[in-house]
Amino acid sequence: RVLEFAQIRSRQYFDCATCRLVHLAPECRLGREDEARHYALHENDPADAAYRAFLERLTTPLAERLPAGAQGLDFGSGPGPTLSFMLEELGFDMQIYDPFFASDPALLLRTYDFIACTETVEHFFSPADEFDLLDRMVRPGGWLGIMTGLLTADREFADWHYVRDPTHVSLYRPATMDWIAARYGWNLQLSGRDVVLFRKPNR
Secondary structure (H helix, E strand, C coil): EEEEEEECEEEEEECCCCCCCEEECCCCCCHHHHHHHHHHHHCCCCCCCHHHHHHHHCCCCHCCCCCCCCCCECCCCCCCCCCHHHHHHHHCCCEEEECCCCHHHHHHHCCCCEEECCCCCCHHHHHHHHHHHHHHHEEEEEEEECCEEEEECCCCHHHHHHHHCCCCCEEEEEEEEEHEEEECEEEEEEECEEEEEEECCCC
16 A cells, blocks of 8 residues: 655655555656766765765675675666775675666676665665565575665654655665565664665575
């Protein structure tokens, strides 16, 4: 069941009563060319100390849980891959995938010890399909690390900076992450305010 949630300027948002995902109405999304232009404005520089510190909110707790030499995928690497470089510096074997800037479909047919998604899942037009894909790509016993702003009770939706970004179409509550973990049988661990670590069980 989908409920009306909010209208911010000309954008209509809905709330899924099952998984508690808040999502932008499809007719309000940017077209692919406008979306690509918006992403191209991102300045992701591996030499930027502030940006690296931001990414360490995910890389540090994720790396602490990984075996030496683990094989990983930076899913949604953006125009200036940085997270993959940081994890390579820590000794991990990395691949990068991005539908706009590093689109190699063959990488989506492989499996990995871990997948890292930083500031990516909020751009998913079809989260169910994307999480199905991520589940297929993570090996048993592997990890999926996600960093995304979570919609919590203390965040005023209309003023939240996540809502001001027109490419942010899927907004997750903590309850949404709980629902995802239950759907796939993953173990969920939170690290800080906006970092979620999922462990896929060994089967």
